[in-house]
Every structure is written in C-alpha cells, then in structure tokens.
Amino acid sequence: MQDALIQTLRDDAHALAQLGWLLATSGNLSARLSDSTFLITASGKHKGALTADDFLVCDLDGQPTHPTPHKPSAETALHCAIYARIPEARAVYHVHDPFAALVSQRDVAAGATAWRDVEMVKALGFWEQDAQVLLPILPNPAHIPALAQHVVDYLDHRRAPDHAPGVNILRHGVYAWGDTPFAARRHVEALGYLCRYSWELGRGA
Amino acid sequence: MQDALIQTLRDDAHALAQLGWLLATSGNLSARLSDSTFLITASGKHKGALTADDFLVCDLDGQPTHPTPHKPSAETALHCAIYARIPEARAVYHVHDPFAALVSQRDVAAGATAWRDVEMVKALGFWEQDAQVLLPILPNPAHIPALAQHVVDYLDHRRAPDHAPGVNILRHGVYAWGDTPFAARRHVEALGYLCRYSWELGRGA
Amino acid sequence: MQDALIQTLRDDAHALAQLGWLLATSGNLSARLSDSTFLITASGKHKGALTADDFLVCDLDGQPTHPTPHKPSAETALHCAIYARIPEARAVYHVHDPFAALVSQRDVAAGATAWRDVEMVKALGFWEQDAQVLLPILPNPAHIPALAQHVVDYLDHRRAPDHAPGVNILRHGVYAWGDTPFAARRHVEALGYLCRYSWELGRGA
Amino acid sequence: MQDALIQTLRDDAHALAQLGWLLATSGNLSARLSDSTFLITASGKHKGALTADDFLVCDLDGQPTHPTPHKPSAETALHCAIYARIPEARAVYHVHDPFAALVSQRDVAAGATAWRDVEMVKALGFWEQDAQVLLPILPNPAHIPALAQHVVDYLDHRRAPDHAPGVNILRHGVYAWGDTPFAARRHVEALGYLCRYSWELGRGA
Numbered sequence: 001m002q003d004a005l006i007q008t009l010r011d012d013a014h015a016l017a018q019l020g021w022l023l024a025t026s027g028n029l030s031a032r033l034s035d036s037t038f039l040i041t042a043s044g045k046h047k048g049a050l051t052a053d054d055f056l057v058c059d060l061d062g063q064p065t066h067p068t069p070h071k072p073s074a075e076t077a078l079h080c081a082i083y084a085r086i087p088e089a090r091a092v093y094h095v096h097d098p099f100a101a102l103v104s105q106r107d108v109a110a111g112a113t114a115w116r117d118v119e120m121v122k123a124l125g126f127w128e129q130d131a132q133v134l135l136p137i138l139p140n141p142a143h144i145p146a147l148a149q150h151v152v153d154y155l156d157h158r159r160a161p162d163h164a165p166g167v168n169i170l171r172h173g174v175y176a177w178g179d180t181p182f183a184a185r186r187h188v189e190a191l192g193y194l195c196r197y198s199w200e201l202g203r204g205a
Numbered sequence: 206m207q208d209a210l211i212q213t214l215r216d217d218a219h220a221l222a223q224l225g226w227l228l229a230t231s232g233n234l235s236a237r238l239s240d241s242t243f244l245i246t247a248s249g250k251h252k253g254a255l256t257a258d259d260f261l262v263c264d265l266d267g268q269p270t271h272p273t274p275h276k277p278s279a280e281t282a283l284h285c286a287i288y289a290r291i292p293e294a295r296a297v298y299h300v301h302d303p304f305a306a307l308v309s310q311r312d313v314a315a316g317a318t319a320w321r322d323v324e325m326v327k328a329l330g331f332w333e334q335d336a337q338v339l340l341p342i343l344p345n346p347a348h349i350p351a352l353a354q355h356v357v358d359y360l361d362h363r364r365a366p367d368h369a370p371g372v373n374i375l376r377h378g379v380y381a382w383g384d385t386p387f388a389a390r391r392h393v394e395a396l397g398y399l400c401r402y403s404w405e406l407g408r409g410a
Numbered sequence: 411m412q413d414a415l416i417q418t419l420r421d422d423a424h425a426l427a428q429l430g431w432l433l434a435t436s437g438n439l440s441a442r443l444s445d446s447t448f449l450i451t452a453s454g455k456h457k458g459a460l461t462a463d464d465f466l467v468c469d470l471d472g473q474p475t476h477p478t479p480h481k482p483s484a485e486t487a488l489h490c491a492i493y494a495r496i497p498e499a500r501a502v503y504h505v506h507d508p509f510a511a512l513v514s515q516r517d518v519a520a521g522a523t524a525w526r527d528v529e530m531v532k533a534l535g536f537w538e539q540d541a542q543v544l545l546p547i548l549p550n551p552a553h554i555p556a557l558a559q560h561v562v563d564y565l566d567h568r569r570a571p572d573h574a575p576g577v578n579i580l581r582h583g584v585y586a587w588g589d590t591p592f593a594a595r596r597h598v599e600a601l602g603y604l605c606r607y608s609w610e611l612g613r614g615a
Numbered sequence: 616m617q618d619a620l621i622q623t624l625r626d627d628a629h630a631l632a633q634l635g636w637l638l639a640t641s642g643n644l645s646a647r648l649s650d651s652t653f654l655i656t657a658s659g660k661h662k663g664a665l666t667a668d669d670f671l672v673c674d675l676d677g678q679p680t681h682p683t684p685h686k687p688s689a690e691t692a693l694h695c696a697i698y699a700r701i702p703e704a705r706a707v708y709h710v711h712d713p714f715a716a717l718v719s720q721r722d723v724a725a726g727a728t729a730w731r732d733v734e735m736v737k738a739l740g741f742w743e744q745d746a747q748v749l750l751p752i753l754p755n756p757a758h759i760p761a762l763a764q765h766v767v768d769y770l771d772h773r774r775a776p777d778h779a780p781g782v783n784i785l786r787h788g789v790y791a792w793g794d795t796p797f798a799a800r801r802h803v804e805a806l807g808y809l810c811r812y813s814w815e816l817g818r819g820a
Binding site: 018020023024025026046048049096098099101102105140141142143169171172173199203 | 626630633634732733734735738742743744745746797800801802804805807808811812815816818
Binding site: 421425428527528529530533538541592595596597599600602603606607610611613 | 633
C-alpha cells in the first residue's frame with residue numbers, strides 16, 4: 001500500500017511542478033497511513049523530481065516513526081494540525097502557486113478570498129446554485145509552531161460550511177486537503193484556477 | 206474504430222491538460238459513434254491521465270448503452286443537446302480555460318465576445334476579409350437540465366452564421382464541436398487563443 | 411539530408427507548440443533545399459505532432475515539385491516571397507504567438523514595435539551598445555497574394571539595417587527567417603520573448 | 616565526477632528551459648570543478664536540448680583549459696568574477712526570465728527590487744521574521760569586460776547581508792549562485808517566482 005501511495009504522491013507532485021507551483025524546492029505533500037501516522041515528502045527535495053526514497057513516515061506530533069536519514073518538511077506541523085482536527089482528511093497538499101500569494105496580499109484585510117457562482121467551486125464540493133465559497137487567509141509567522149497554531153485556531157473556531165477545504169497562508173501558498181490524494185490534488189488545482197481567475201478579474205475591472 | 210477513437214480522445218485530453226485547461230478533473234470530451242450514440246469521458250477522472258477504461262458509450266438521452274461501472278459526466282446532457290441539433294457535429298470538447306471564464310464575466314451584458322479581423326478566426330472556419338465572429342455567452346444554472354435547455358434554446362433559435370462552433374458558459378468554460386475530433390480540438394484551441402487575446406487586449410487598452 | 415531536415419523541423423515545431431505558439435493547427439515551418447526549392451509543412455496539420463509525412467517540397471512559385479497528397483500551407487506564398495528576396499534565408503518559421511498579435515494591434519499606427527537596449531536583441535544579431543531594433547508590422551489581407559505582396563513590398567523597399575529578421579503580420583503572427591533552421595528558431599523565440607516583454611511593460615507603466 | 620556534473624547541468628537546463636527562461640539560446644550554466652576551474656555551457660547552444668558535448672572547462676581567466684571546438688559563453692567573464700570573489704559559490708546559473716527583465720526596468724532608479732515577508736525568500740536562505748531581501752540591479756553594457764567589472768564592483772563593495780545570492784542585470788536576466796548546482800537552481804527558481812510576484816503585484820495595486 002505504501003509503495004502505491006508513494007507513487008501517487010510522486011506523480012501528483014510532478015504534475016503540480018509542471019504547473020510552476022513547486023519551484024525552488026517549495027511545497028510538500030502528505031498522505032495518511034493510519035489514524036496516527038502519515039507519509040510526507042522529505043525536507044529540501046525538488047518536488048518535480050522526487051524519488052521513492054524522498055519520503056518518511058511521521059506521527060501526529062511530527063516525529064519520524066522510524067530511523068531515517070531525512071528531515072521531515074519544516075512545515076510538517078501544519079500537516080499534523082490538519083490530520084488531528086479533520087478525521088476525514090487523508091491527504092494534504094501544499095503548493096506555492098504565485099496567484100494564491102497575490103490574492104492573499106490583496107485580500108488580507110477582508111480575511112478571505114471569495115467566489116460566487118464560478119463553476120470551478122464544484123471541484124471543491126459546492127454544487128448549489130449561487131454558491132459562495134471562501135478561502136480563508138491566515139498569517140504567516142516565521143516561527144512554525146506559531147503558524148501551526150493559527151491553523152489549529154482556524155480549524156477549531158472559525159471554519160464554516162462555506163469555506164473551501166484549504167487555507168491560504170499570507171504571501172506563502174495554499175494548503176488543501178481531501179479524503180484521498182486524488183481529492184487533495186483536485187482541491188489544490190481548483191484553488192489555483194480560482195486564485196488566478198480572481199487575480200486577473202481584479203486587474204481587468 | 207472505437208479503440209482508435211478512445212486513443213484520439215486521450216491524446217487530445219492530454220494536450221489540452223498540458224495547456225492548463227482541464228485542471229481539477231474539469232472538462233469532458235466526446236465523439237459520436239453513430240447517429241444516436243457517442244463515446245464520452247467518465248465523470249470525475251483527471252483528464253490529463255485518462256486510461257482506455259475511462260470512457261463509456263451513451264445514447265442521445267445521456268443513458269449508458271451498456272452496463273458500466275462508470276457514471277457519465279454530469280454534463281452529458283449538453284453533449285446530447287449538441288449532437289441532437291447539429292448533425293454534422295461528430296465530436297464535442299469542453300474545457301475550463303480561465304480566460305474563457307474571464308471574458309464571459311466581462312462580456313455577459315453584451316451576450317457574446319466578438320473578434321473582427323483576427324487571423325485565428327480562420328481556424329474556426331471564417332476565411333473572409335473583415336470577418337467578425339461571435340462566441341455567445343450562455344447562463345450557467347447549477348441544475349444541469351436547465352443548463353442544457355439554454356444550449357437547446359440557443360441552438361434552435363439564436364445561432365447565426367457569424368457564430369463560432371461553440372458556446373461560452375458563464376464563469377464556467379467553453380464547449381466547441383467539429384465534424385471530427387481533430388476539428389473539435391482545433392476549435393477549442395482557437396477559442397482559447399482568442400479569449401486570451403481578447404482579455405489581454407481589454408486590459409492593455 | 412532531407413530526412414535530417416524533416417526531423418529538425420519536427421523537433422522545432424514540437425518545441426514551439428509547447429510554448430503555445432502553434433495552437434489550432436496554426437503556423438508553418440519551412441527550410442530551403444536548393445536555390446529554387448524548399449520543404450514546408452503541409453496545410454491543416456497540428457504542428458505539435460507532425461509526422462515525417464506531413465511535409466512537401468515546393469518551388470519558389472509555391473508549386474509542389476512532385477505529386478503529393480498534401481496541400482501546401484495556405485501561406486506558402488509568404489515563404490516564397492522571403493526565399494526569393496533574401497538569398498541567405500535558408501529557413502522560415504511562422505508562429506501564432508498571442509503577444510505578437512497583441513503588440514501588432516497596439517503599435518499598428520507606428521508601423522513597428524521597437525526595443526532599445528534589451529539584451530535579447532543580441533539573439534537577433536544586434537550586438538552594439540544602445541542597439542534599437544524594430545519589428546515591422548504589415549497588413550493582413552485575407553487574400554493571400556495581397557498579403558504576400560505586402561511582404562514583397564516591405565522586403566524590396568522598406569527593410570532597413572535596424573530591422574529584425576522577421577515581420578509581424580497584423581493580429582496574426584510573426585514570420586522569422588535565418589541562415590539555418592537553428593537561426594530561424596532562435597529568431598522566432600527571441601521575437602516571442604521581446605513581444606511579451608513589450609506587452610507586459612506597456613501595461614505595467 | 617565531471618560526467619555526473621554535466622548530467623546535472625543538462626537536467627537543470629532542461630527544467631529551466633521548460634519554464635521559458637532559456638529561449639533563443641539565451642542563458643548559461645556553470646559548475647566549479649576546482650578552486651581554479653569550472654565547467655560551462657558552450658556558446659550558442661539551445662539550452663533546452665544540451666548534449667554531453669556542449670560543455671567546456673575554463674580557468675578563472677575564462678580561458679579553456681584544454682583544446683576544444685567550442686567557444687565559451689560570451690558571458691564567461693561574469694562566471695569568473697563570481698567564482699573568484701565568492702569561494703563558496705560552486706555553481707552559477709544565468710537565465711533570461713522575462714519578469715526579471717521587467718522588474719529591472721521598473722526598479723532601476725531604486726537600484727534593487729525588494730521583498731519583505733514573502734515566504735519564498737526562505738528558498739534564498741532568509742528565515743527570519745519580517746526578512747527583507749534585495750535583488751540588486753546592475754547596468755548592462757554591451758562590452759562584456761565592462762559588464763563583468765560591474766559585477767566585480769558590486770561583489771567587492773556593495774554586497775550586503777540582506778542581498779539575495781544573485782544579481783539582476785538591467786533588461787537582461789538573473790545570475791544566481793549556490794554552494795551546489797542544486798542550490799543555484801533553487802536560487803534562480805526562487806528569484807523567478809519573486810520577480811513574477813513583484814511584477815504582478817505592482818500592476819494589481
């Protein structure tokens with residue numbers, strides 16, 4: 001099972017790198033192995049050319065479950081926060097799409113970027129007429145435990161039914177989750193499309 | 206014949222996905238097998254990596270003609286509407302090009318996006334000097350039968366000689382058809398180029 | 411020799427298609443075989459997936475030199491015009507880069523797009539300090555002989571030392587030539603970069 | 616060792632070419648072999664399709680260390696300047712990213728482009744909260760020794776702790792270095808992302 005999962009993460013990372021969303025070793029992808037463990041990309045690898053060895057297994061405290069030469073991604077704590085609070089999340093994909101960073105900067109005072117009645121929100125699971133979907137924007141402290149705490153606070157207290165299955169970290173990038181790796185990829189791609197649409201529309205007005 | 210057609214649809218879907226027009230499992234491609242049946246991509250697949258099994262055969266009511274594990278695309282009714290009303294249409298390609306969505310939002314009050322004297326309209330079959338070509342914009346109700354009815358009404362009552370072989374669904378994407386899969390791909394690519402040209406031009410003025 | 415030349419044109423067409431400059435079967439590539447004959451892509455093929463059979467040999471009147479199932483590109487007359495007037499041109503590449511069309515529309519009254527002191531003009535053969543390079547803009551009549559005549563008139567009467575080895579056809583695309591296929595590709599890529607730079611700069615001012 | 620290094624440079628050049636940053640034979644990549652020698656791409660090759668033969672070895676005066684049919688890149692002197700002054704630099708990558716040229720033109724009076732609190736600066740080695748990072752802009756005289764002298768003067772006299780490991784040459788492109796080829800690629804990709812972010816943000820304000 002783990003080999004197939006690694007292959008899926010490698011294929012998805014390659015596809016997302018082709019979109020220019022994983023430049024400069026940025027981004028990280030993970031998938032849950034059990035209630036308390038998950039696979040995650042090792043720190044510092046270029047995500048467009050991952051090998052089967054560029055992964056490790058962590059527990060929900062972000063500690064490797066086995067001896068490994070790899071360091072977990074610096075942002076493993078955000079994956080832990082999401083897995084611990086969203087039981088149905090079985091994969092978390094984080095990318096550095098430049099348009100997500102641009103809309104986060106533009107919309108930071110509002111606290112979220114919103115879309116109404118754009119077809120692509122269906123890929124996020126919103127199928128109703130006139131659906132409005134919000135992508136919340138969270139602060140980006142350099143201290144990772146503080147950043148993870150923002151995610152925890154958001155998931156515990158502010159997450160609402162019209163929110164996308166993801167968060168946009170200020171001037172940083174998007175985290176999206178899903179109940180499969182396939183769904184996490186669909187969500188992160190939909191959010192990339194929507195952020196670009198929103199940014200271009202804001203300039204064309 | 207069906208195997209070769211599936212291969213063509215897979216190759217074309219892969220090429221259109223490389224352009225970023227089929228993100229997040231969006232889009233669907235179909236090709237007519239007979240007057241009353243057509244092949245179509247199954248619902249929920251990522252169009253950049255279709256396998257030969259990711260297709261099914263439907264009749265013009267959108268019902269699978271054989272038992273199949275697959276669900277037809279949610280938008281199969283739009284393919285049916287086009288095949289039923291345009292006998293020469295033998296393939297229908299639907300993509301989520303972000304620039305098509307942007308111009309639909311910008312031009313919705315006018316009801317169409319127009320190009321005059323842009324060379325690329327020749328790829329849509331307009332060869333005369335000073336040709337003006339319109340891409341009609343149709344509403345996008347979430348209820349698919351209502352959406353299909355808009356396509357039917359347009360094709361029955363409003364389609365005109367200076368209209369492109371396609372429609373732009375509001376904040377959604379383009380449907381284009383052709384008398385071969387090759388022509389459908391040419392049309393959808395030409396419309397993508399033209400929508401981007403129109404959007405950029407509108408901002409640069 | 412002809413087989414190697416076909417392979418070069420196929421590889422170059424594939425690379426230019428990856429840039430999005432040959433959508434919807436647009437564009438055409440040719441290379442001289444002798445003083446009076448040249449290889450050219452057949453009409454109506456998708457340039458991103460040319461086979462070795464998708465070429466034919468024409469004379470400088472644009473007539474096939476041998477029986478062939480193919481039609482020469484509709485724009486063969488422009489290739490003839492260039493080969494007849496520029497003896498050192500041994501390849502002519504024509505692409506539909508959207509930014510070339512955008513700057514042609516913006517700069518049509520001036521008759522040319524100009525760059526001064528942009529490093530990429532070196533790829534066009536301009537190495538001096540403060541070099542200014544012009545890309546002339548020519549009209550785009552639908553009647554191909556009239557279009558070819560504009561190219562002839564330009565080459566016979568208006569071409570100047572500070573002009574790029576190419577022309578920009580209004581709302582259409584660029585023709586560039588070189589003394590090898592390698593040089594024609596370098597010129598067409600440099601002009602694509604420069605058109606995008608110019609378009610973006612004009613909007614950002 | 617040299618064969619593996621050539622393979623790394625070829626792979627990295629291919630990846631950077633896919634991003635559109637090495638059009639028209641532009642750009643050059645090098646990696647140090649010893650304190651006084653380095654491998655560099657030969658002049659005039661298309662960087663998207665380098666062969667193992669498209670490299671040569673130079674000393675820090677830019678002279679080939681062995682007889683070779685190749686000319687070193689015209690800009691070898693800039694690689695020499697960087698290797699001579701930054702002992703820890705073991706690879707230098709130079710690309711023609713159009714957004715780097717655009718921000719250089721916009722920000723030339725300020726002398727640098729700056730980012731504050733954008734996550735991607737971590738890929739350049741800046742990890743502190745509120746980090747500001749500057750990318751200096753240097754003049755682009757056509758005379759290469761004069762251009763190299765600007766790099767020397769910058770490295771000797773103006774380089775500061777909050778400067779990126781790279782320079783942006785006016786209307787030309789970015790040079791970035793690193794203590795491995797992997798780091799040089801990470802730096803050049805991060806700077807490409809940041810230049811695009813800055814350019815888009817400046818237009819969207």
